Amino acid sequence: xxxxxxxxxxxxxxxxxxxxxxxxxxxxxxxxxxxxxxxxxxxxxxxxxxxxxxxxxxxxxxxxxxxxxxxxxxxxxxxxxxxxxxxxxxxxxxxxxxxxxxxxxxxxxxxxxxxxxxxxxxxxxxxxxxxxxxxxxxxxxxxxxxxxxxxxxxxxxxxxxxxxxxxxxxxxxxxxxxxxxxxxxxxxxxxxxxxxxxxxxxxxxxxxxxxxxxxxxxxxxxxxxxxxxxxxxxxxxxxxxxxxxxxxxxxxxxxxxxxxxxxxxxxxxxxxxxxxxxxxxxxxxxxxxxxxxxxxxxxxxxxxxxxxxxxxxxxxxxxxxxxxxxxxxxxxxxxxxxxxxxxxxxxxxxxxxxxxxxxxxxxxxxxxxxxxxxxxxxxxxxxxxxxxxxxxxxxxxxxxxxxxxxxxxxxxxxxxxxxxxxxxxxxxxxxxxxxxxxxxxxxxxxxxxxxxxxxxxxxxxxxxxxxxxxxxxxxxxxxxxxxxxxx
Numbered sequence: 001x002x003x004x005x006x007x008x009x010x011x012x013x014x015x016x017x018x019x020x021x022x023x024x025x026x027x028x029x030x031x032x033x034x035x036x037x038x039x040x041x042x043x044x045x046x047x048x049x050x051x052x053x054x055x056x057x058x059x060x061x062x063x064x065x066x067x068x069x070x071x072x073x074x075x076x077x078x079x080x081x082x083x084x085x086x087x088x089x090x091x092x093x094x095x096x097x098x099x100x101x102x103x104x105x106x107x108x109x110x111x112x113x114x115x116x117x118x119x120x121x122x123x124x125x126x127x128x129x130x131x132x133x134x135x136x137x138x139x140x141x142x143x144x145x146x147x148x149x150x151x152x153x154x155x156x157x158x159x160x161x162x163x164x165x166x167x168x169x170x171x172x173x174x175x176x177x178x179x180x181x182x183x184x185x186x187x188x189x190x191x192x193x194x195x196x197x198x199x200x201x202x203x204x205x206x207x208x209x210x211x212x213x214x215x216x217x218x219x220x221x222x223x224x225x226x227x228x229x230x231x232x233x234x235x236x237x238x239x240x241x242x243x244x245x246x247x248x249x250x251x252x253x254x255x256x257x258x259x260x261x262x263x264x265x266x267x268x269x270x271x272x273x274x275x276x277x278x279x280x281x282x283x284x285x286x287x288x289x290x291x292x293x294x295x296x297x298x299x300x301x302x303x304x305x306x307x308x309x310x311x312x313x314x315x316x317x318x319x320x321x322x323x324x325x326x327x328x329x330x331x332x333x334x335x336x337x338x339x340x341x342x343x344x345x346x347x348x349x350x351x352x353x354x355x356x357x358x359x360x361x362x363x364x365x366x367x368x369x370x371x372x373x374x375x376x377x378x379x380x381x382x383x384x385x386x387x388x389x390x391x392x393x394x395x396x397x398x399x400x401x402x403x404x405x406x407x408x409x410x411x412x413x414x415x416x417x418x419x420x421x422x423x424x425x426x427x428x429x430x431x432x433x434x435x436x437x438x439x440x441x442x443x444x445x446x447x448x449x450x451x452x453x454x455x456x457x458x459x460x461x462x463x464x465x466x467x468x469x470x471x472x473x474x475x476x477x478x479x480x481x482x483x484x485x486x487x
Contacts, residue, residue, distance in 0.1 A: 016041030024109025035099030042092035079478035100449035161233035179209030192260035218250035231298030236346025244339035269317030279306030324479035326395035333388035340377035365437020
């Protein structure tokens, strides 16, 4: 079903980035002005995406954009729209947060257009129905991310982290382009899905390159080494985007590309399960060793992506919509929770100069509302009941128990052990935050620009945990479509 409205969110983001840049260069370089304008662009794009998503839900069919030729290059489907909602919503909150957080920096007229281009690239990735278009949007996303990670270029560590990220990303880009070329050599087309054409040697090689490229960009172990540095040195607002949505988009695109290029769902599912065990184990083990707060959260993201992979993998391997739905739910929950904790960490650093974990001791006495939101995010990541993280993990456990089998039981056991290991750094961090404050330190007034996004995300984490049904309805529809993708 063709509909030009598929292009609307992308056009809004792209034109909005150009508009924000012009305003920043010609009209006003005030940070608050550009932050408000960027948030407005996100709001318009999100409204257009919601309208498009409602059409997809009503028809229960993908909607494609008639952009030349006979085969679609952009396609709106339930899973992609769900990820789009999450990404645009998080981007809107990050833009507002930056209205104060970025006030000590400069080059605002570059930061906000790059943020919009990052979201535009991510939106294009989840909508791409053509391998080359997917590659182009991936490169666009990566280019914006490299610059944003190294945005505070006066610090050597930021430049180092950005350069390391760029080297790993360039390697992934080469693999992706080679995979696109080999796939076209075999099939003569790049339109997804390619499964009906079968898997021949060149096609299999192309598939391997494409999946390897997205594995690097998604920070899957052992290609995860760039992520903690990027998270640790990027502005906290950008860390929230990288952890909250960038890694998740690359993971979801990896799954869709694998299925669309003809990889049998069962094999791809077990590959994801195997990688998930490595991700959750390595991520949690290394998180226990960290002394810097943002690096700890970065390694935590590696583990959390492992939980998402395990749910998606079991669902694909056994054709279980409930498990795939749990994976999408964990994706949504992780975006909210990890975005929340990175924004809270940014407030603690901005107002209290807290970089090391030990410097968070008694922070509740100085920024009580931020500390409360921080605790909500950490508790959600730990899987505390009545919060979003618990619902996702519960759905995963129930789905795995229904499947049964020795290998599934082994995977579930590793998941449970890693969830307990995660408590080993989440709970002590909560204890430090809530530690009896030093009476000599006065309470700090936090700007509404920064406080509002954190409170909203905290309410989302609690609200989704108590009333998960609306989100579950979306994730189940996304699971239904994914299990039929490429068949």
